[in-house]
Amino acid sequence: FESPDHLVHMEGFHKGGKNGTPRASTVLDEDICTCAAWTFQLMARHFVKAFYADGGMERSVTTHDDHSFTGQLLMDFNIPTFSPREFVTRVLWRWESETVLLVATESCLAEQYPIRPGIVRASVTTLEKFERLDPLGEIPQTRVTWTQQPDMGGFIPSRAVRAAAVGQMMYVRSM
Numbered sequence: 001f002e003s004p005d006h007l008v009h010m011e012g013f014h015k016g017g018k019n020g021t022p023r024a025s026t027v028l029d030e031d032i033c034t035c036a037a038w039t040f041q042l043m044a045r046h047f048v049k050a051f052y053a054d055g056g057m058e059r060s061v062t063t064h065d066d067h068s069f070t071g072q073l074l075m076d077f078n079i080p081t082f083s084p085r086e087f088v089t090r091v092l093w094r095w096e097s098e099t100v101l102l103v104a105t106e107s108c109l110a111e112q113y114p115i116r117p118g119i120v121r122a123s124v125t126t127l128e129k130f131e132r133l134d135p136l137g138e139i140p141q142t143r144v145t146w147t148q149q150p151d152m153g154g155f156i157p158s159r160a161v162r163a164a165a166v167g168q169m170m171y172v173r174s175m
Helices: 032-039 045-053 158-169
Strands: 009-013 021-028 056-065 068-075 085-095 100-107 123-136 139-151
Touching: 032 100, 032 123, 032 139, 045 056, 085 123
Parallel strands: none
Antiparallel strands: 009 021, 021 139, 056 068, 068 085, 085 100, 100 123, 123 139
16 A cells, blocks of 8 residues: 555555455654553544544444443445445453553444444454554654454445555554
8 A cells, every 4th residue: 555644654465354454553752651542532522523524423432341342333434325334343452561552443242232224234353553662862652553454344346445444544644
C-alpha cells in the first residue's frame, strides 16, 4: 500500500481465508499510556460525532472489568444494495512486558446484541501493539503497530476494499 502520510508505514498481506490483512505502524512523540488511552476514548464526543457523520447508525459499549469491554457498531456504508454492517467485538488489553502493551479486539457473540434480520454481522480481529522506545531527549517515544483482519460479509469490489484498508490504516495517523 502506498501511504498518504510519509510518517506512517503501511503494508498488506494475505494468509489464507478470503481477506487480506493490513498493517500500519508509526512512532509517536507520546508516552505509551497516553497512546493507549487515546484508543479507549470510544464514547468521547468527537468520536461519536465522527461516527454518526460517517454513516454510523448505532453504537454502544458494555464494560466488563478494568481490562475488557464489549462494543457494538452498526454502520450504513451508503453503497447501493449493501446492507448495514454490524460489528460486535470484545476488547482486551494487557501488558506483555514493562515496555509493550497489547490491545486485542475480536468479534464475538454477545447476548445483549442478538443478530437481527436485514443487518449483516461483519467480523474483525485487530491487534494494537504499543512499544515504549527510548526517549529523544525529554520527548517520550512510542511505536504503534496496528494490524487488522476484517470480514465485511458478502462480495465487495477489490477497489473498495483497498481504499477502505488505506483509510483504516490511517487510524494510527489520527493518534
